[in-house]
Amino acid sequence: MSEAQTINDVASIARDLTAFQQNILVILAEEPMYGLAIKRSLEDYYGTEVNHGRLYPNLDDLVDLGLVEKSELDKRTNQYELTEKGHDAVVDRLNWMLSKFVTGDERADEVRDLVDSQL
Numbered sequence: 001m002s003e004a005q006t007i008n009d010v011a012s013i014a015r016d017l018t019a020f021q022q023n024i025l026v027i028l029a030e031e032p033m034y035g036l037a038i039k040r041s042l043e044d045y046y047g048t049e050v051n052h053g054r055l056y057p058n059l060d061d062l063v064d065l066g067l068v069e070k071s072e073l074d075k076r077t078n079q080y081e082l083t084e085k086g087h088d089a090v091v092d093r094l095n096w097m098l099s100k101f102v103t104g105d106e107r108a109d110e111v112r113d114l115v116d117s118q119l
Contacts, residue, residue, distance in 0.1 A: 069081045
């Protein structure tokens with residue numbers, strides 16, 4: 001399989017993800033985390049409780065899709081890390097969003113300001 005086909009496959013998979021799953025990938029783009037830390041980050045974003053019964057099946061789906069890697073920290077705690085495919089999925093989503101949002105210089109400046117504020 002060529003590199004272009006691989007990128008298209010990742011983009012196709014990423015475009016079928018739910019918003020919740022995409023948010024998990026974005027959180028893991030920052031750094032590898034254990035499940036409870038992901039849960040807390042999602043709760044901060046949503047402003048409401050995220051049930052374990054929602055989080056862990058979605059994490060397992062992302063692992064099955066090859067977008068997240070799961071490893072054992074200890075007998076009770078798993079760590080989740082974005083794979084290269086997961087990284088590509090986040091970048092693909094950002095690219096698509098920017099292609100729709102940036103329609104002129106003013107909006108491009110808005111995005112530049114947002115990026116600059118994160119550095």
